[in-house]
Amino acid sequence: MKKLLVAILSLSALLVGVAQAELNNPGGIGGVESLRGASELEDTRPADDFKKYPRDQVIESDYVYQPPLIPHQIRGYEVSLNANKCLACHSWKNAKEMGATKVSVTHYQNREDAVLADVSPRRYFCLQCHVPQADAKPLIQNDFKRVDSLRTE
Numbered sequence: 001m002k003k004l005l006v007a008i009l010s011l012s013a014l015l016v017g018v019a020q021a022e023l024n025n026p027g028g029i030g031g032v033e034s035l036r037g038a039s040e041l042e043d044t045r046p047a048d049d050f051k052k053y054p055r056d057q058v059i060e061s062d063y064v065y066q067p068p069l070i071p072h073q074i075r076g077y078e079v080s081l082n083a084n085k086c087l088a089c090h091s092w093k094n095a096k097e098m099g100a101t102k103v104s105v106t107h108y109q110n111r112e113d114a115v116l117a118d119v120s121p122r123r124y125f126c127l128q129c130h131v132p133q134a135d136a137k138p139l140i141q142n143d144f145k146r147v148d149s150l151r152t153e
C-alpha cells in the first residue's frame with residue numbers, strides 16, 4: 001500500500017513538472033496562425049488601418065438577393081438590446097424623414113412568412129448580413145464569379 005502511494009505521488013510530481021516546463025516555455029505562436037496574420041502570443045499585433053468606405057454605391061452585387069452593401073460609415077452605430085441605430089433611419093417609420101431606403105418587407109417576416117408589425121428578430125442584427133462596402137482583399141483567394149444575370153462583361 002505504501003509503495004503504491006509513493007508511486008502515485010512521484011507520478012503526479014512528474015506530471016506537474018511536465019506541465020511547468022510547458023508553462024515556462026510559452027514562446028512562439030504555438031503553431032496558431034489566423035487568417036488575419038501571425039503574431040507571437042506575447043505581442044499585440046498592430047491594428048490594421050481603417051478601411052475606406054466610398055460614399056457612392058460603387059461595388060455591385062454578385063448574386064441575386066444579396067443583402068445590399070452599406071454605402072456609408074457605421075462607426076459608433078449601436079445595435080444592441082436597447083437600441084438599434086440603423087432603424088433610426090431605415091425603419092418604415094423613420095426612413096422617409098431621414099431620406100434613407102426603408103428596409104424591405106422581408107425584414108418584417110418571421111420564419112413562417114407571417115408579416116409582423118415590427119422588424120423580425122431574425123433581421124434585427126443588421127450587420128449579420130449587411131457590411132459596409134470596402135475594397136477589401138479576400139482573406140482566402142477564391143475564383144468566385146458573379147451569377148450570369150448580373151455579369152457585365
Ligand code: HEC
Pocket residue numbers: 055057067068069070071072074077085086087088089090098099100101126127130
Ligand atoms: C443617419 C441615418 C442612417 C443611419 C443611422 C444608417 N443609415 Fe443606412 N443609409 C442611410 C441613407 C441616407 C442611405 C442611402 C444611401 C446614402 O445616401 O448613403 C443608406 C443606405 C443604406 C443601405 C443601402 C440600401 C440600398 O438600397 O442599397 C444599407 C444596406 C444600409 N444603409 C444599412 C445600414 C445599416 C446596417 C445601418 C446600421 C449599422 C445603417 N444603415 C445606419 C442612412 C442611414
Ligand code: HEC
Pocket residue numbers: 065066067068084086087090101102103104105106107119122123124125126127128129130
Ligand atoms: C438575415 C439577413 C439580413 C438581416 C439581419 C438584415 N437584412 Fe437587410 N436585407 C437582406 C437581404 C437579403 C436584402 C435584399 C433582399 C430583400 O430586400 O429582402 C436586404 C435589403 C435591405 C435594404 C434595401 C431594401 C430595398 O428595398 O432595396 C435595406 C435598406 C436593408 N436591408 C437594411 C437593413 C437593416 C437596417 C437591418 C437591421 C435592422 C437589416 N437590413 C437586417 C438581408 C438582411
